[in-house]
Amino acid sequence: MHVMKGASVAAQDAAVETAGPAVDPVRATEHDSVRDREIGVEQRHLDQVYRRLEEKIHEAEFLMNDAAKRGQVGTPGALAERDAQVFRAGIHLNRLNNEFEDFLFGRIDLLRGKDGKKGPDGAYTSVEPADDAIGSGSTAEIAETLHIGRIGVLDSDYSPLVIDWRAPAAAPFYRATPVDPGRVVRRRVIRSKGRRVLGVEDDLMRPELTASLDGDALAVIGDGALMAALGQARGHTMRDIVSSIQAEQDLVIRAPAASVTEVSGGPGTGKTAVALHRAAYLLYQDRRRYAGGILVVSPTPLLVAYTEGVLPSLGEEGQVAIRAVGSLVDGAEATAYDEPAVARIKGSARMLKVLRKAARGALEGSFPAGPGPRRDRDQQGQLAFGEDLDADGDEDAAEAAPVRTDLLRVVAFGRRLELEAGELNRIRQSVLSGTAPVNLLRPRARRLLLDALWAKSGSAQRHTDPELAAELRSSFDEDVTSEDSFLAFLDAWWPELTPRGVLAAMADERRLGRWSRRILNPGENRRLARSLKRLGLDGGGPLSVHDVALLDELETLLGAPPRPRKRRDLDPLDQLTGLEELMPQREESQRERAERLAAERTEYAHVIVDEAQDLTPMQWRMVGRRGRHATWTVVGDAAQSSWSDPDEAAEARDEALGTRPRRRFTLTVNYRNPAEIAELASKVLALALPGMESPRAVRSTGVRPRFRVVQNGDPAATVRAEARRLLDQVDGTVGVVVAMNRREQAARWLAGLGDRVVALGSLEAKGLEYDATVVVSPAEIADESPAGLRVLYVALTRATQQLTVVSAARDEPDAEGVPDLLRD
Numbered sequence: 001m002h003v004m005k006g007a008s009v010a011a012q013d014a015a016v017e018t019a020g021p022a023v024d025p026v027r028a029t030e031h032d033s034v035r036d037r038e039i040g041v042e043q044r045h046l047d048q049v050y051r052r053l054e055e056k057i058h059e060a061e062f063l064m065n066d067a068a069k070r071g072q073v074g075t076p077g078a079l080a081e082r083d084a085q086v087f088r089a090g091i092h093l094n095r096l097n098n099e100f101e102d103f104l105f106g107r108i109d110l111l112r113g114k115d116g117k118k119g120p121d122g123a124y125t126s127v128e129p130a131d132d133a134i135g136s137g138s139t140a141e142i143a144e145t146l147h148i149g150r151i152g153v154l155d156s157d158y159s160p161l162v163i164d165w166r167a168p169a170a171a172p173f174y175r176a177t178p179v180d181p182g183r184v185v186r187r188r189v190i191r192s193k194g195r196r197v198l199g200v201e202d203d204l205m206r207p208e209l210t211a212s213l214d215g216d217a218l219a220v221i222g223d224g225a226l227m228a229a230l231g232q233a234r235g236h237t238m239r240d241i242v243s244s245i246q247a248e249q250d251l252v253i254r255a256p257a258a259s260v261t262e263v264s265g266g267p268g269t270g271k272t273a274v275a276l277h278r279a280a281y282l283l284y285q286d287r288r289r290y291a292g293g294i295l296v297v298s299p300t301p302l303l304v305a306y307t308e309g310v311l312p313s314l315g316e317e318g319q320v321a322i323r324a325v326g327s328l329v330d331g332a333e334a335t336a337y338d339e340p341a342v343a344r345i346k347g348s349a350r351m352l353k354v355l356r357k358a359a360r361g362a363l364e365g366s367f368p369a370g371p372g373p374r375r376d377r378d379q380q381g382q383l384a385f386g387e388d389l390d391a392d393g394d395e396d397a398a399e400a401a402p403v404r405t406d407l408l409r410v411v412a413f414g415r416r417l418e419l420e421a422g423e424l425n426r427i428r429q430s431v432l433s434g435t436a437p438v439n440l441l442r443p444r445a446r447r448l449l450l451d452a453l454w455a456k457s458g459s460a461q462r463h464t465d466p467e468l469a470a471e472l473r474s475s476f477d478e479d480v481t482s483e484d485s486f487l488a489f490l491d492a493w494w495p496e497l498t499p500r501g502v503l504a505a506m507a508d509e510r511r512l513g514r515w516s517r518r519i520l521n522p523g524e525n526r527r528l529a530r531s532l533k534r535l536g537l538d539g540g541g542p543l544s545v546h547d548v549a550l551l552d553e554l555e556t557l558l559g560a561p562p563r564p565r566k567r568r569d570l571d572p573l574d575q576l577t578g579l580e581e582l583m584p585q586r587e588e589s590q591r592e593r594a595e596r597l598a599a600e601r602t603e604y605a606h607v608i609v610d611e612a613q614d615l616t617p618m619q620w621r622m623v624g625r626r627g628r629h630a631t632w633t634v635v636g637d638a639a640q641s642s643w644s645d646p647d648e649a650a651e652a653r654d655e656a657l658g659t660r661p662r663r664r665f666t667l668t669v670n671y672r673n674p675a676e677i678a679e680l681a682s683k684v685l686a687l688a689l690p691g692m693e694s695p696r697a698v699r700s701t702g703v704r705p706r707f708r709v710v711q712n713g714d715p716a717a718t719v720r721a722e723a724r725r726l727l728d729q730v731d732g733t734v735g736v737v738v739a740m741n742r743r744e745q746a747a748r749w750l751a752g753l754g755d756r757v758v759a760l761g762s763l764e765a766k767g768l769e770y771d772a773t774v775v776v777s778p779a780e781i782a783d784e785s786p787a788g789l790r791v792l793y794v795a796l797t798r799a800t801q802q803l804t805v806v807s808a809a810r811d812e813p814d815a816e817g818v819p820d821l822l823r824d
């Protein structure tokens, strides 16, 4: 591997480890003994850390048992806190023993600081060295050594054995550079597995110094912890980057949480990794504030699955919800994609107007032959719309004959009273003239019906005494509302609408046409209606990813109908103290309760949007509703946007983020793609967004992308052969990226090749990475949608090692097989 940035002694070291005889044996032995000695030093430290952790767990367990024995010692809060401590300590030890390859991963050796102040973690706080820290002849003594790990551990004398990576004292581990070293002389990355230290890699931040530690010269072993991490084979899950976070990334991770943090950067610059590490950092910084939960919005379930393990590996679980944008609404797990033309309509801000009309229109007697939407509940309580109900009704409808909504007929005070279509319509319009959600207007509609019937009854004039008049009125209302015919009418005339029900009603092209007049053109109207047919008559069918934002909007427009309150015997103490909220429920543990609350949560304290460039205006509205009082971190790359109208989305984004001040960061280094692949991808970037700069690739492999041309029009054999070849070449995963409509075909092409290789539609490749990729027919991907070139750019930037481009005839490949789109 040829390293493009900084000098690599790692290559030499690798040679020592693997090539043996190629290196001078005497030097190699010396080198090895220094390395072994340094590994031994770190091993002793790690042993000490484990001893201390075990001690702490025993301490916590003892306290716990002791407290339990003595029953009522301490407040419930203190007991719960102790419980939580034992629980956390147990988790940590379990993890330390089993999961982590590198619980302790870093170390910095520092010069004496300007002042002698220590922070809460026991480390000196000064960033700059004391004026006399460097002696004559550039000699210096190491004054402080800090070990950095996934959690902080204090020794019994409160000296720091391990500093939490998120603590201020750990920042120099990430920030120090030879240009701006601060107090750091040597930065060491420690590789360990379980309780065993396997290796160390050092970077010298002040190579000009002759530094010593406890009288011995400071040893320097290898370098390139970053390069080692980047060269590793990729699996099906993302790894954390905690031991090699780079300075520009660290600035974002530790940015203050106020308002909005916006991060842009090209493919592979670590935006997703940075966003997840930031979530862990924020929780560490201010756990109380973020107890309100952190929501990470991810574009696809595949990316959710890919990134899900990162936070637990950083010691954080429970407070962070990573949700795909198609799963933000409870009960909706959408994975289907609409064709681009339909997605474009559903995502557009114009849909808001259509939905507003639909939400109200669904109520009106706009259905042929009088009857309104039939109330018909399935298990999920969804409203089903009768498709153009026949006025004659069904044969077997005798017991549930459709209720007329153009005439209300009741008997009250022994008199027959009627309201006719015109009057009913006037009442409805008057109720609807307000802006309140439709379902919440039902009580008002009911009241106006009663007013109109009361007026008809002529009873108002019977008493002049206001008290008697009021009494009479109230018994009139009781009389009317206890009549089945009135209740049945109200249910039919002002039914409780559900989002799915209204969406399903929009599948009728004529009806939708009325609601979308002058908003969508007839072609768009037809497409939209046709796509919603998938929901079925009862609205219970499968949703597309874009339907979910419409559902969420409808939920707001319709409003949750008022539910009758559950009666329960109130303990007067409950009301006085709110104890019910504070006390742990007996039948539910603290932890279960936390999980339940997290599941029920609809608003969050912090919202992180990954791949933000892809949110449509309607999706921005949906995400915005979940963070109305939140602080935000928004990461994305305009060059990778699969949304056709970036200006419209930017507007919706501004609306969601409001006027909160924004802090902007740009990441500039591509850690994923070797230079050879990045260079090829930049050709598409130049076509998609002329003038946009590509991020700088940090390494090069010397392996150029390969080009293959499909024979006889069927890509199966060519793609399969390439996938097989790449599986032999790399240790990790291989991704085959095709146009969306070839997804299923492509899975068949790869049948039997094992689970290291996967087929992906172009939109699904978003955010993911593989050791090697095969991109099939760039032209086909580019032609899929108005944003096709940007989608192709995403597809071409997924590989960490090797890339093969397979062209079909429409790609117009040249003699070398290079498709037209990728030529100079």
Ligand SMILES: Nc1ncnc2c1ncn2[C@@H]1O[C@H](COP(=O)(O)OP(=O)(O)OP(=O)(O)O)[C@@H](O)[C@H]1O
Binding pocket: 226, 229, 230, 239, 240, 241, 244, 245, 246, 249, 265, 266, 267, 268, 269, 270, 271, 272, 273, 274, 637, 640, 671, 672, 766, 767, 768, 769, 797
């Ligand atoms: N500091 C780092 N140390 C080690 N690996 C890193 C570092 N920064 C990023 N990486 C690796 O680079 C790859 C790309 O990171 P990530 O997926 O977060 O980038 P991204 O900017 O979100 O990319 P894209 O926009 O293409 O989705 C990942 O494998 C990540 O682990």
